[in-house]
Amino acid sequence: KQLGDLIGSSAATISKYENFGGYPRDPEWIRKFEEALELPIEVLFPEQHRRMVELRNSGLLKKEVHIVKEVFELPEHFVYGTNLLEDPEIMYERKERNEKIKRLLDGSRLTEREIKILKMIYFEEKTHMEVAEEFNLSRTRIDQIESKALRKLRHGFSPCYRSFREFLKEKIDRREI
Structure with a gap:
């Protein structure tokens, strides 16, 4: 939930990513993930x-x-x-x-x-x-x-x-x- 709040996403979306239901593809979402977690997208996904x-x-x-x-x-x-x-x-x-x-x-x-x-x-x-x-x-x-x-x-x-x-x-x- 905290990550979702931080990047402006729902907890359900974050859960989907964690359970191999998807991954961010939009460049804006990728940038938000990288900034929020201070890791490149290749490490996260x-x-x-x-x-x-x-x-x-x-x-x-x-x-x-x-x-x-x-x-x-x-x-x-x-x-x-x-x-x-x-x-x-x-x-x-x-x-x-x-x-x-x-x-x-x-x-x-x-x-x-x-x-x-x-x-x-x-x-x-x-x-x-x-x-x-x-x-x-x-x-x-x-x-x-x-x-x-x-x-x-x-x-x-x-x-x-x-x-x-x-x-x-x-x-x-x-x-x-």
Whole structure:
């Protein structure tokens, strides 16, 4: 409530930001946040936070989210404003995870366009709007293509999906996820 009063925002809006419901995009709001908290916006809302918001707002079904969850999984000791690449162990884990997911995509029955869209969103960390512009499609159409591709993976149309699912099950059994 105090932060909301300080920057002229409601407590509900601040709560939404805290719970991955959104992040300030308006330059004026960004300036207010930075001044009120004396921190740059990149520290307050790092890329990981913005990606979680985009994932949450993309309309993915909960069952589809588990497929890409590891891409966005943050370590338990993650602290906002830190660089994940500073820790070699985290860097190695991220590289291994990304390689496994890339193998899943490359060995799937997805179309080249679906694979390229998923890679742009999840590995190149492009926004849906940036991907839409590159393909000369609407953001909504990119969302549809992404959802369809994830649905294909979820339903096991890909032979690689089973091994990926087993990999995730092992991680869950060992309490690594």
